[in-house]
Amino acid sequence: MKKNHYRFEGRLKKEFPSQILVDITEVCNLACIHCPHPDFKVSQHYSAQYIDKDLNEKLVDEVRQHGKGLTQYIRYASNGEPLVHPHAFDMLDYAVQNSGTLVTLTTNGTILNEKRIRKLIKSGLHMIDVSIDAYEEETYKVIRKGGDLKVTRKNVLRLLEIIQEEKSKTKVIVSFVKQDENQDEVDIFYNYWKKKGVSDVLIREQHSCSGAKEEIKFYKNSKNIDRRPCVYPWERIVLNARGDLSFCPSDWVHGSYITKYKDHTIKEVWNGDFYKKLREAHLKNDFENFNFCGQCPDWQTTYWPSQENKAYADLIARNFMDE
Numbered sequence: 001m002k003k004n005h006y007r008f009e010g011r012l013k014k015e016f017p018s019q020i021l022v023d024i025t026e027v028c029n030l031a032c033i034h035c036p037h038p039d040f041k042v043s044q045h046y047s048a049q050y051i052d053k054d055l056n057e058k059l060v061d062e063v064r065q066h067g068k069g070l071t072q073y074i075r076y077a078s079n080g081e082p083l084v085h086p087h088a089f090d091m092l093d094y095a096v097q098n099s100g101t102l103v104t105l106t107t108n109g110t111i112l113n114e115k116r117i118r119k120l121i122k123s124g125l126h127m128i129d130v131s132i133d134a135y136e137e138e139t140y141k142v143i144r145k146g147g148d149l150k151v152t153r154k155n156v157l158r159l160l161e162i163i164q165e166e167k168s169k170t171k172v173i174v175s176f177v178k179q180d181e182n183q184d185e186v187d188i189f190y191n192y193w194k195k196k197g198v199s200d201v202l203i204r205e206q207h208s209c210s211g212a213k214e215e216i217k218f219y220k221n222s223k224n225i226d227r228r229p230c231v232y233p234w235e236r237i238v239l240n241a242r243g244d245l246s247f248c249p250s251d252w253v254h255g256s257y258i259t260k261y262k263d264h265t266i267k268e269v270w271n272g273d274f275y276k277k278l279r280e281a282h283l284k285n286d287f288e289n290f291n292f293c294g295q296c297p298d299w300q301t302t303y304w305p306s307q308e309n310k311a312y313a314d315l316i317a318r319n320f321m322d323e
Contacts, residue, residue: 006229006283010305011313013070017270019236019313020063020074021249024051024088026241028080030108031145032133034177036212036252037079038145045253049241055261056091059239063099066267073102073126073316079241079252083107083116093123102126102320110147112155117162120170127171127319129202130156134176135185135192142181160197171199171319179206199319202312207298212252229282230299233275235313237266245269247278248292255292 140149287294
């Protein structure tokens with residue numbers, strides 16, 4: 001792609017983010033080997049935070065006011081497991097009922113019991129994305145430490161059954177991060193879950209989580225390298241569990257901090273000087289004032305609208321294009 005192709009077009013909206021991610025807690029019940037959380041949990045950056053319900057309501061109300069026709073979806077994920085938040089269901093309910101856009105949840109599925117499943121379905125949640133990463137039980141045990149594939153699989157199969165019983169429109173996708181431990185299970189994982197009736201199976205390439213996983217970090221920035229801009233500054237904004245607005249969804253060291261959300265709005269931040277300077281830095285490949293971006297190799301795993309069917313936004317589009 002040529003440099004002048006990196007701009008607001010297609011799903012990327014100048015007026016307001018097309019994607020909003022809400023990281024509702026830093027707490028997690030697993031210790032996955034491809035995730036920075038085990039190291040994050042013992043670092044200075046961890047504080048076991050849970051997002052405040054009032055901030056969630058502020059965000060949803062702002063999406064309803066300023067994001068209509070612009071914001072594709074609000075994605076509830078986390079630097080932890082969203083469903084451990086004591087008010088997760090209330091926040092999801094509020095978002096579905098009031099945002100005016102699609103609302104999705106990313107979960108590891110381990111605590112997705114019958115009671116929780118029925119709460120999610122009753123809310124009208126548009127999509128549930130379950131991260132599984134293995135077909136064999138032993139592989140799952142190695143990758144998703146602390147989890148049991150028999151439990152997770154049973155939970156997801158029951159979720160699919162209840163959706164059928166209730167004639168719910170909620171879509172279920174399962175995801176799989178390719179890595180050394182599971183690379184021989186990609187096809188069998190894909191075929192198994194497609195036969196079970198999920199709406200989509202997402203096979204992901206492993207990345208370094210913005211440099212947090214040093215053993216996967218295979219690129220060092222240089223002005224001499226023809227590095228293309230990361231799409232995130234044109235695409236999304238993140239509200240994290242501390243109540244901060246940030247620009248990167250895989251930031252484990254608070255290196256993409258912008259401001260406290262209670263003091264500002266997404267609309268003013270998105271159109272403000274900070275984002276303008278961030279976008280310019282990416283276009284010029286000059287990260288003197290944005291060191292977090294400069295050290296990150298994962299721009300290679302972000303996709304612009306012209307790179308069809310590779311981005312998470314494309315998965316959303318193909319599953320909801322007729323609705």
